[in-house]
Amino acid sequence: MKRRIFIHKLALSLSAIAGLIAGISFLRQFYPPSFVRKKKIKIGDPNLYPVDTYTYLDKYDLYIYRDYESVRAVSAVCTHLGCILEKTTEGFECPCHGSKYNDRGEVLSGPAPTDLKWYMLQKANDGRLVVDMSRIVDAEYRYSIG
Numbered sequence: 001m002k003r004r005i006f007i008h009k010l011a012l013s014l015s016a017i018a019g020l021i022a023g024i025s026f027l028r029q030f031y032p033p034s035f036v037r038k039k040k041i042k043i044g045d046p047n048l049y050p051v052d053t054y055t056y057l058d059k060y061d062l063y064i065y066r067d068y069e070s071v072r073a074v075s076a077v078c079t080h081l082g083c084i085l086e087k088t089t090e091g092f093e094c095p096c097h098g099s100k101y102n103d104r105g106e107v108l109s110g111p112a113p114t115d116l117k118w119y120m121l122q123k124a125n126d127g128r129l130v131v132d133m134s135r136i137v138d139a140e141y142r143y144s145i146g
């Protein structure tokens with residue numbers, strides 16, 4: 001009888017732990033890692049970034065895109081459960097569950113629930129570029145460096 005009670009309690013405990021893990025995973029989609037990170041990030045001289053290229057900044061989970069006249073900053077964090085996106089020729093792809101985004105950060109296929117965030121850029125007093133992660137902009141936004 002004691003053995004049966006032990007097994008019953010063990011099964012209940014394992015179910016509770018599994019439920020807790022599932023709950024945390026579910027809630028993480030509303031609080032991606034970038035939510036708790038620094039809000040203003042100095043990314044340096046725009047000329048450090050190669051032209052017509054997305055450069056991944058792993059410290060901040062951002063992609064910086066630069067062309068001849070402007071710079072843009074987009075989150076590299078998948079809006080599903082927060083995995084880091086890989087750049088593809090079509091846009092971005094999540095290695096965890098396969099979500100795809102186009103170059104504008106728009107979801108092409110799920111399970112990602114929302115588009116990627118683009119962030120405002122500004123110049124700091126020391127001349128370096130700053131990504132302001134508290135200010136979301138649309139995908140058309142560009143910071144002119146011309």
Ligand code: FES
Pocket residue numbers: 078079080081082083094095096097098099110111112
């Ligand atoms: S975390 Fe990207 S698709 Fe699930």
